[in-house]
Amino acid sequence: MNLPIQTNFLYSPKRFNRERSTIIYLERGKTEIYIEEILMCKGEGNYTFVHYKNGEKHLFSKTLKQFCELFEAYDFLRISRSVLINLKYLKAFNTVEELSVIMINEQKIDIARRRKAQFQDTIRKFSKK
Template identity: 30%
Template sequence: MRGTIVTQPLSKGHVEKLARQLAMSDLTLPFWGCRKKMPMHRIVRLEGEGNYTLFHFADGSQLIVSLTLKKMESRLSSKVFVRPHKKNIINLLYLDGIHPDQQQLSVSLINGDRIEVSRRKASRFIKQVKGFQEDLLTLDTLEPMA
């Protein structure tokens, strides 16, 4: 079973606890002439649309900002956010499943979204997921769930 990736959706309470343990800060986003702070751990995924980025949040809401996905990637926690495809960045806290196929690897998120993993990024993506899961196991053994 070595190297097997097991995905199990995390509860909202577990996500919040892990966000504290991982010291995930708020993300300040430009929004209609002002700035708005958004908790980073509530972002399920980011989708690039040209010079804009569409945020998909855990509560189902969405927000579009006038920053590129590349710019947003540099502001996110690399421990939790990975870029499986040039158009998407996903939050591993919301990973529901990994679906290997003969042609294409894809992942599903707890909000029902299904994202393709580019062939060039597939092996790195799998390594990132395995590393993240190992980190989660370490964090879970350090602090019991309340």
Template identity: 30%
Template sequence: MKSTLLTKPLTKAHVEEIAGQFEMPDLTLPFWGYRKKMPMHRIVRLEGEGNYTVFHFADGSQLMVSLTLKKMESRLSSKVFVRPHKKNIINLLYLEGIHPDQQQLSVSLINGHRVEVSRRKASRFIKQVKGFQQELVTLSDFRTNSRLAA
């Protein structure tokens, strides 16, 4: 079935600009003997692999940490990150399209990844996407009005 594009995907400049508006602080991740801060807004997707989580970043790099996806979910901004499936969390700033199929709903991200949405979570996921997009429109209107007033 044909892809349904909800809105135009955001450019890197828009992601950087919007990230500050969505309370997305740096994420401190544990490594062998030290901790490292990573910019939360540059995370495209998190993928659960047992007791590990693989981070997929906007620049194409990946990073594995020894924390479960459930633990990582509690550290992320719930306004921007959603969990469409038990193995994945996606950043809505990088959402490209939603693809309905007769059996399975999936989403595509601007880095080319495609993630399935579980049937149980599909309606909640769609509500979260619509709420996020409404907030983007509100932010866009606010920025436009601020520029006009200046």
């Protein structure tokens, strides 16, 4: 697939600190999530699938909005109504023609038109880090 890529962020295989984790409390207990291993979150109504960089995914009975609030201090960005991505695993993006991102697992995800300006702003800040 030949997309005109505006900017390319390559995945850096540096070691992440596994101590940066968060605990999500569910109705029947708690689940520990290592934030550095989350690739993206996809909302499905009142549930959210958390996709990890190793290909696994888990279903949580929390909304995507709750995950956005939980991960707001980290490098996550909501790019559409149902998708929250980890910017550290962003491989490439296109904001010229079809508004999309490509993650390190080669998955292409569309960016909502209304979130384009916020996406570009966040990418500028993120690339300066």
